[in-house]
Amino acid sequence: MDHPVWDVGVGYGLWMALFGVVHVFVSHFAVGGGLVLVLAERRARRTGDAAALAHVRRLSGFFAPTTLVVGALTGVGIWFIIGLLNPSATGVLIRTFVWAWAVEWTFFAVEILAAILYAKGWDRLPPRAHEALGWVYFVAAWLSLVVINGIVTFMWTPGAWTTTGSFWDGFLNPTYAPSLVLRTAISLLLAGLFGAAVAARAPDAEARRRLVRGHAVVGAVGLLASLAAFLWYRAALPADLLAAVGERLTIPARALDAFHATSVVLGAALLLFLALPRAARRPVTVAALAVGLVWFGSFEWWREGARKPWAVAGVVYGNGVHADHPAAAAKTGHLAPDGLSTGDRGRDLWLSQCRACHTLDGYNPVLPAFAGTDETFAAGVLAGLHTMRGKMPPFSGVEAERKALAAWLVARADRTPLPERARRSGEDLGALVYAQRCGRCHVDGGWNDKRKSFEGLEEADVRDAIESISFDEMPAFSGTTEERDALARHLLRRAGGGGAK
Ligand code: HEC
Ligand code: HEC
Structure with a gap:
């Protein structure tokens, strides 16, 4: 480290x-x-x-x-x-x-x-x-x-x-100019909304109307300019990072939906203040201001989420690993022999590569993803980290380090076997195995959906496929036979064909 x-x-x-x-x-x-x-x-x-x-x-x-x-x-x-x-x-x-x-x-x-x-x-x-x-x-x-x-x-x-x-x-x-216009316009909109909320308390009714209208004009100019600048800004962003947002990360995608929806609400509120300033009573103006903050917050949330896995795009990842480091570390190792160390390699790898974005079992936890799995699986997942839904940086290090981190994580995860957990909670075992062993890299109807691969197959073929598909970025199946069979039935059911029962 x-x-x-x-x-x-x-x-x-x-x-x-x-x-x-x-x-x-x-x-x-x-x-x-x-x-x-x-x-x-x-x-x-x-x-x-x-x-x-x-x-x-x-x-x-x-x-x-x-x-x-x-x-x-x-x-x-x-x-x-x-x-x-x-x-x-x-x-x-x-x-x-x-x-x-x-x-x-x-x-x-x-x-x-x-x-x-x-x-x-x-x-x-x-x-x-x-x-x-x-x-x-x-x-x-x-x-x-x-x-x-x-x-x-x-x-x-x-x-x-x-x-x-x-x-x-x-x-x-490349995004300096559109962002400056956008942020200046956002400032005007927020000031207009805030001004209207304060103006709604002016004691004199005539003055109140005049002031509300004046602030609504400022707000409307801000909103229109923001939306135009937003389109300009988005056009200047790298297309590959933008495209991955909708499929892979749900929160930034939802934030963008919220941004669009609140834009409409704000437009309506400002029109109301302009046309009928008398309607701009205190609660209405405060609500409009709150919507304005949600609007701005959802823009920021989208922007921050969409930038993943980078802190500085193409230069440093969100976990502080430099862009060219994983390629070198695959040969020489991630942890330098003379670097800082806690004395526990697994923990050092966790702290230096995952901790920036995750906790073990609190905010954005990783342990639940390894519950009921094994070290082979975890080491395989680490090899395919950058192909997972979460837009993560690739793992940095040699195979022995990958195994050390995998063992460290699995040792801390819930070891209850999946069949026992499924029985206890009344869940379908096949669905549970899928969620734990496949679903973080393949999302139904979303990121890297592979349902079609199993269409029209017989159950025995699916079992074979589960056993045989594996490559660098996808772990070989390492569960039990009971888990494999349940998974095969689940895959067939979802593919909608073959011998589902
Ligand atoms: C740049 C930030 C970032 C880094 C660094 C990072 N992750 Fe992630 N990880 C995410 C995000 C974001 C998700 C998706 C969370 C979501 O939307 O549910 C995720 C998801 C996961 C999941 C699936 C969790 C689930 O329940 O679906 C696992 C497992 C995981 N990460 C493990 C790791 C490990 C191990 C490391 C370190 C080697 C690591 N991550 C490093 C951001 C990161
Ligand atoms: C760590 C991530 C990861 C996990 C876990 C994972 N996969 Fe994959 N899988 C991939 C990647 C990456 C690909 C290649 C995607 C592509 O380019 O088509 C892939 C491809 C596939 C393919 C297509 C193979 C082909 O030959 O075209 C199937 C089918 C598949 N996975 C099924 C599964 C099943 C079933 C599971 C659970 C037992 C699973 N995967 C678990 C990452 C993963």
Whole structure:
């Protein structure tokens, strides 16, 4: 192992999602909110609209403390988690982008200062100076997005950087521009929705209608621009990673469905606010804001999931193994003799190759997949890890290491034989054997579906096939005869032909 692993039984992915989602919400709020604040203040002062000015003041009281406190804390949280989760990929990012981060933190510091002075300066500063501070706040917040966007998009589309290693090739990568437009538009939409929710509390009915409508215009512009930029962004993504999402991983695919559905709901809500601002009562506007967060969250969930198995596409895997390492490790071994070690090879392999994405039996657990199986099977599965549904990196190491990890995992899994488990739970044994020994690589009606292979065969032929099919990436059948026969019947039933009974 190149890095020590702090193994405390939590799912890093879950923490990352938690910090990440809150952090991106807040940081996009800061950008969109900044613009909405300065535009609304300017307009209110020009038209002498006291109600609108009071509204902007209420809004500013929220933005400053939230973006500062929550934004900064979750930002630090993200650094902690990525350092634990994937120190190698974090290293690649730091070595490539350290100055970009320095610049971003400078913008963040300016943003914080301007936000505090803006929120505190309503009664103390002349209007022009106050407006100017608002602009400083917005521009600094947006510039920090301009910088961070280069690093975030680099992870999916490092582009020419992989051959040149040049900062600008990595920074201004193929998805930089669409993502910047997309995120700016998302910021506007969120700010519009939030503004409408705050405006719904304005005491004067006439002002309330005016303010809701104004924010709905901002939101609608944000939504339309987001959807257009999303199509542009998706077109710039590598087709092979995108294609695998729908078939292999259910969660990102569902997240994309949720993104589409919530886009429609948001469009309807914004039209309602525009056409009938009176209907924008507090609960309705708060619900619209919540839908907006789900919409944005599902986009982020899809984006993160679809990038698997990579941390930086084509460069470092999600478990910190560099792209060219497995080929070399197949000859020389994964664990360097002088590397860090816990003294237990199986555990070292688990920590250095699986732990970033899995726990043993908590978040995204692996042990259930090996329950009732054996070491031969587990070693075979490891050889075909990258062909499984889960979009995983290939196993890295020599055969002896594969066997060591397999033995380590099977020793910790539930050893109850499948026939006993099936009897106890009243499950069909054939279906259970299929789930444990085939179903993680072959999904009915989905990823690598092989039902057709058994169509029209006799039961004896299926039994033979089960015994004989095996190659590098698929383990030979190593279950008992009872399990094999039950599996054969199950396969025939599913194939819909032959001698099913
Ligand atoms: C880049 C992240 C990542 C890495 C690294 C990784 N996995 Fe996975 N693994 C996944 C995902 C995602 C799934 C699918 C989870 C789902 O959708 O149910 C999965 C699924 C599995 C499954 C099937 C689980 C089930 O119940 O269907 C097994 C077994 C498994 N992984 C074992 C391993 C082992 C062993 C290693 C280390 C050698 C490893 N994985 C490394 C992401 C990863
Ligand atoms: C670790 C993953 C893995 C497991 C477990 C696995 N397979 Fe496969 N299987 C594969 C891969 C990869 C292929 C090749 C896919 C392709 O390119 O057609 C394959 C191919 C097949 C084929 C087509 C063979 C051919 O000659 O065309 C059949 C049939 C099949 N598997 C059945 C099964 C059955 C039944 C089980 C459970 C006993 C099983 N597989 C378990 C990965 C797996």
